[in-house]
Amino acid sequence: WxxxxxxxxxxxxxxxxxxxxxxxxxxxxxxxxxxxxxxxxxxxxxxxxGVEARVTHDRGVPPVSNSAGSVEVLAAAVRGVLGEDNLDPTAQSLGGEDFAWYLEKVPGALARLGTRTPGGRTYDLHMGDLMIDERAIGIGASVLAAACVQRDLLPR
Known part of the structure; x- marks a missing residue:
């Protein structure tokens, strides 16, 4: 709450x-x-x-529903760029994510990109003191580029 x-x-x-x-x-x-x-x-x-409860509900962001095929493409891209040891499948999260709106329209997959400096402190992504290892940006771009190539190789 x-x-x-x-x-x-x-x-x-x-x-x-x-x-x-x-x-x-x-x-x-x-x-x-x-x-x-x-x-x-x-x-x-x-x-x-003897109390009355009234609910006012503004429907927010929908659940993130990754498509299985997109998850496979993204996982293959991570394996290709970073190796199997750097692929860490996680359970679905209750975190609210705007990306879910895209997934309402087209198949896709939301993935998490680690941004902590190896051995460094873990920062909450929604806090003012957030510090990321900027090398993660290049890693994420490489994985997404590999996913695009991987997707183009799939039979249609």
């Missing part, structure tokens, strides 16, 4: 409260059901106390 606001006095029960956050899912089926499920769960949770 992003924030919780309820009242302003430490010794008084507030008459209302607001909970804000994002609702993220791993697939479109869950994403399509999530709002209704959240409303049901909240209503059931607060009903015994």
């Amino acid at each position: 992003g924030s919780i606001h309820a009242g302003s006095a430490f010794n008084a029960i507030p008459s209302s409260g607001t909970l804000e956050g994002t609702l993220r899912c791993l697939d479109h089926e869950a994403w399509d059901r999530a709002e209704e499920l959240l409303e049901t769960v909240l209503a059931d949770l607060v009903r015994p106390w």
Whole structure:
């Protein structure tokens, strides 16, 4: 959740409260059901106390759904450029990612590119003190170029 606001006095029960956050899912089926499920769960949770829950839902970024063929092309490109030891398949993430909008229109794959200097500190990508090893930019460009070539070699 992003924030919780309820009242302003430490010794008084507030008459209302607001909970804000994002609702993220791993697939479109869950994403399509999530709002209704959240409303049901909240209503059931607060009903015994005579409280009403209202949900205002602004549908955000959809789940990232990589296409299997695109993942294979990208993995082959990583192997070709960096070697098998540098391919690290990961589990799907609940991170919200704008790239998902592209995947709604065309097959593709989102991949993570390591940006930490070997042996250095790991920085959160959404923090103001982010420092990356700029060599990662060239590595990422090389992998994407190899993926383009690899894709062009596939039978159509």
